[in-house]
């Protein structure tokens with residue numbers, strides 16, 4: 001049986017951990033060949049060992065890559081074409097938390113590091129993938145990881161938040177440029193996803209905090225993001241471009257979420273209609289059960 005990405009060739013950055021790694025495994029399971037670019041040699045080797053166990057080693061390659069360095073990204077993209085003969089998709093996903101703390105304390109080099117890893121990398125991935133895809137002349141898919149932190153303040157440190165907003169808007173801008181070539185350009189904005197980056201070594205604390213703000217009755221996983229990446233890399237998303245696809249279990253839809261959605265939520269324990277300050281009596285009843 002052929003997979004949804006049968007015979008496609010993809011480059012995935014940050015593929016040695018978290019949602020990138022989950023996407024690598026899923027793309028391979030869907031019939032694609034994958035080149036992983038990551039800075040971490042150890043987790044890269046562990047990922048390749050797992051791929052070997054899964055019997056897909058002949059369709060996978062790992063390259064030590066710093067996504068903030070142009071020569072590295074160019075070589076990574078060239079590796080896909082060199083080893084597997086073509087390129088269909090790049091997923092610019094590698095990332096770090098970057099600069100933290102008050103704006104008054106943030107050093108310029110910390111700010112620049114954050115933007116280099118999170119935004120310069122996406123520019124470089126788009127640039128070098130676009131060159132190859134345009135030359136091939138058969139379209140393709142460029143995917144980048146943004147974040148719900150880029151949709152407003154309060155979802156992450158200031159530099160991270162600004163960088164992820166930049167990823168979403170770079171995606172919109174470049175999608176128009178590449179549409180004539182049938183190259184789709186989209187971003188995935190994850191919500192709270194249980195990965196090493198999110199846990200930062202404090203899994204229980206992080207999960208307890210996040211569970212309060214996510215309406216869906218569990219936190220997100222790398223596989224939730226991988227499923228969206230499969231869609232965006234597949235021919236089924238042929239007419240979808242310039243989008244920032246939010247995968248967040250309802251976090252952004254919930255907005256300020258003042259009342260909560262659980263069984264104790266004050267606006268879900270009662271039913272009826274209030275007439276506010278009109279002087280007309282409200283008609284409120286208890287919800288059974």
Ligand SMILES: NC(=O)c1ccc[n+]([C@@H]2O[C@H](COP(=O)([O-])OP(=O)(O)OC[C@H]3O[C@@H](n4cnc5c(N)ncnc54)[C@H](O)[C@@H]3O)[C@@H](O)[C@H]2O)c1
Pocket residue numbers: 013014015016017018019020037038039040043065066067068093094095096097117145146147148149189190191192193194195196197198
């Ligand atoms: N986990 C979340 O809740 C969440 C939410 C929204 C967005 N994101 C974003 O999702 C993406 C993946 O994060 P994750 O949660 O899977 O984290 P992760 O730490 O599990 O994986 C990130 C990977 O990126 C690699 N990486 C970091 N800097 C790199 C560089 N300069 N060059 C090459 N590789 C580098 C790391 O080595 C690691 O393997 C990131 O862009 C992150 O900002 C995560």
